[in-house]
Amino acid sequence: MFQPEWEALPRGELARLQDERLRRLWERLDASPFYRGRMAGSRAARAEPRAALSDLPFTTKADLRDAYPWGFVAVPPEAVRRLHASSGTRGKPTVVAYTDGDLAVWADVVARALAAAGGQPGHRLHNAYGYGLFTGGLGLHQGAERLGMTVVPVSGGATRRQVTLIQDLKPHGLACTPSFALRLADTMDDMREGRGGGGSPSSLAYAVLGAEPWTEAMRDRIEARLHVKAVDIYGLSEIVGPGVAIECQEEQHGLHIFEDHFYPEVVDPKTGVACPPGTVGELVLTTLSKEAMPLLRYRTGDLVSLMDEADRPCRCGRTHRRMSRVAGRVDDMLIVRGVNVFPSEIERILLSFPALAPEWRVVLTRAGDGLDVATVHVEQQAGAIPENLAAAVAGRFRAELGLSFPVVVEAPGALPRPEGKAVRVVDQRGQAEGARA
Numbered sequence: 003m004f005q006p007e008w009e010a011l012p013r014g015e016l017a018r019l020q021d022e023r024l025r026r027l028w029e030r031l032d033a034s035p036f037y038r039g040r041m042a043g044s045r046a047a048r049a050e051p052r053a054a055l056s057d058l059p060f061t062t063k064a065d066l067r068d069a070y071p072w073g074f075v076a077v078p079p080e081a082v083r084r085l086h087a088s089s090g091t092r093g094k095p096t097v098v099a100y101t102d103g104d105l106a107v108w109a110d111v112v113a114r115a116l117a118a119a120g121g122q123p124g125h126r127l128h129n130a131y132g133y134g135l136f137t138g139g140l141g142l143h144q145g146a147e148r149l150g151m152t153v154v155p156v157s158g159g160a161t162r163r164q165v166t167l168i169q170d171l172k173p174h175g176l177a178c179t180p181s182f183a184l185r186l187a188d189t190m191d192d193m194r195e196g197r198g199g200g201g202s203p204s205s206l207a208y209a210v211l212g213a214e215p216w217t218e219a220m221r222d223r224i225e226a227r228l229h230v231k232a233v234d235i236y237g238l239s240e241i242v243g244p245g246v247a248i249e250c251q252e253e254q255h256g257l258h259i260f261e262d263h264f265y266p267e268v269v270d271p272k273t274g275v276a277c278p279p280g281t282v283g284e285l286v287l288t289t290l291s292k293e294a295m296p297l298l299r300y301r302t303g304d305l306v307s308l309m310d311e312a313d314r315p316c317r318c319g320r321t322h323r324r325m326s327r328v329a330g331r332v333d334d335m336l337i338v339r340g341v342n343v344f345p346s347e348i349e350r351i352l353l354s355f356p357a358l359a360p361e362w363r364v365v366l367t368r369a370g371d372g373l374d375v376a377t378v379h380v381e382q383q384a385g386a387i388p389e390n391l392a393a394a395v396a397g398r399f400r401a402e403l404g405l406s407f408p409v410v411v412e413a414p415g416a417l418p419r420p421e422g423k424a425v426r427v428v429d430q431r432g433q434a435e436g437a438r439a
């Protein structure tokens with residue numbers, strides 16, 4: 003553990019610390035143009051800050067966009083040391099500001115995350131998250147340095163060169179998206195075949211994968227192909243970037259949320275009312291130590307459930323509560339002909355067929371009758387495929403999800419490979435018939 007004094011804090015002490023930090027947060031929010039004035043009625047929250055939280059308003063992505071770029075910054079401009087931004091694929095980007103103190107906390111939580119994954123001082127980390135405004139590259143980078151690792155800052159792309167670097171520099175750890183980890187595995191296989199096959203597995207022992215949804219079936223494939231222990235890392239730019247939560251290598255079961263810095267709630271996305279432990283709802287986070295851009299009850303849009311640590315403490319010794327892996331996003335749920343389905347369900351079913359590769363996407367189109375059609379395109383593994391595979395997969399979708407998805411099995415390498423996060427849902431419903439790809 004990188005910071006056992008915080009990560010294994012007895013829960014009673016943790017609760018006291020959270021109350022104290024929430025009281026300080028109320029003061030800090032007054033310095034934020036967005037929250038100023040809004041918090042006036044909440045002074046009563048001083049006595050029991052955690053209990054009072056559920057009566058306070060949520061903050062949404064739309065609030066951040068409306069206040070773009072500086073409306074949430076609670077410190078003078080000269081105290082802002084760095085800016086990052088979300089990709090903005092769903093609209094205007096969101097700018098996030100950090101003080102020196104924020105950067106130090108961020109490095110600490112990522113160092114904790116890397117240590118939870120198996121990282122140690124002196125290890126080398128191959129960091130293939132994108133560097134730049136995206137928080138993945140620099141976030142993992144500074145956390146690895148904080149832990150005392152040697153960082154290879156390769157960023158994304160140029161997969162063959164990355165494989166060569168892994169062979170030559172022999173890193174212990176890999177940090178990238180799960181989809182890129184599989185691409186590295188494919189390229190390693192191609193390059194091995196080019197040399198006439200054989201060769202030992204790489205030096206990699208663990209992989210810190212996140213920034214996009216993935217499933218247990220995907221983990222099995224990655225671990226088998228790269229010979230690593232793969233753990234799930236979660237985070238979002240608005241709160242800090244990577245390092246909000248991480249699975250530990252001991253259990254690989256649920257992600258510990260670093261609760262001394264990020265206060266979690268899970269609420270029903272429709273009513274905003276708290277969900278009991280074990281029930282899936284929207285993750286809501288309050289920052290407990292952020293200086294430049296403190297956020298109150300931020301609605302992440304990510305669907306998770308909280309596990310109750312009192313029932314079964316984690317073998318790793320961390321006392322911080324765990325959440326399930328992200329089941330999907332509130333806005334990513336597909337509603338096809340009235341049936342709700344998450345992309346993670348589709349992936350789980352596809353990967354139960356060994357002949358299929360973990361490269362897939364759903365293309366939404368509108369049929370002549372005005373009804374939506376979701377066609378699943380999935381790549382086959384190299385080599386022969388069983389007869390009627392597409393029909394068998396479509397049959398499984400019907401049986402398990404109650405949905406008639408047309409299924410197209412594509413040749414290996416046929417689907418596009420975007421740089422950065424995987425694109426699983428392609429919505430072509432608004433496009434004219436002839437303009438479709």
Ligand code: DLL
Pocket residue numbers: 088089131136137138211212213214215216234235236237238239240243244245302304327328331
């Ligand atoms: O993706 C931060 C990050 C970088 C996390 C590297 C992990 C590793 P954003 O670009 O702001 O930040 O995107 C945040 O990505 O709200 C989730 O919907 C999704 N996401 C992040 N991690 C996971 C994960 C980074 N482990 C958004 N599983 C979040 C599923 C994830 N979804």
